[in-house]
Amino acid sequence: MCSRPETRRYRGAVIGLGAVARRCHLPGFALPPAAERLEIVAAVDPAAPAGAAGGLPVLRCKEELAAAGPLDFVDLCTPTATHVELTLWALERGYHVLCEKPVAVTAAGAERIRRAAERAGRVVAPCHQYRYNPAWRHLVRWVEQGAIGRWHLAEFEVLRLGADPGAGTDPVPWRGRAADGLGGVLLDHGTHLLYQLLDLAGVPYRVHAWAGRLRHRAYEVEDTAHLLLEFPGRLAVGLLTWAGHRRENRLRLIGERGAIEWSGGTLALDRDGTIEAADYSAELEKSAYPRWFAELFGAFAAAMDRADPAPLEDIARVAALLDAAYAAADRAATEGTGPERAGADRAAVGVGAA
16 A cells, blocks of 8 residues: 555665765754655765764765665765766666755756656755745745835845865865866855745846955855846845855845844844844754754655656756856956956766765
8 A cells, every 4th residue: 555645754865974964964854844754774975984974874886875775865965066967867767856055057957957857757856945944934924924015125145254164174175176166155155045036036137246266265266256136126236255254144125114134143124113123043053954954855755745846947047047147257257347257167076075
């Protein structure tokens, strides 16, 4: 007797045991609602330190997964340059795919994945976990309830001292290397902001961008990017940098009746002269991230239940925007209005850990 879709348990394996797998994915799979639907039975990493998988069997290459028993999905936690080819490999073997962001960084890459997923009849879903950030959910509720009327201006800043080193100790982290990261801060932090803006405003009709290195000269990719996205009657402008003096996040939405501002752990609504604030400091600590992933993984299980193609559209829209932003930055450099962008060869390379 077959299990009902909503009660079926799916067996999976994690590929790549870097920091994001160990600190967020594996703990997330152990929390509800993910734990009720998904079971991780193995991990793959040719260079994993002892105990990295918390007792799971660790395989040295992805071809060994066939010996791990029947699998329904793989969870890709590898550097960006591997995502497209690993996704295609998994689909060819009949696996559903959950993949760290960005799954694809070009429209062409996203289209290759879409075609392969349709041929295989499998789901490919991105790790867009910031949708499950409680402060973001509160902000979206305010917007949907019309708390500030129709918003017309979004401003955001993401400041970091450098690229996240992950589990590595190299002076230049993998996110700073073109062959592994395929791009810099625009691709890394920008992916989250792009899908969040797409949720709020839809697809922009024009993209302007500047990207270059301001501080980290050893990086092969941009450490700073400026974006300006035009929507019908709306504008979003933002700064993303690994050249900041401290870690800081800011977002402000301005509408007809007031503004919503998110700074650090505080979310505030300024409406008609009255301020309403909520403190999300505890929920935004890194120790809380596995809870966001657990909800994302629960949604992935539901997508597998339905053979839902919607995540493919999510991947394609983000890839198209990344493509457009880098093209705009390259045009600016060519026209002399910005620096030459640090090169990024987007050809897929080998498997490692993110």
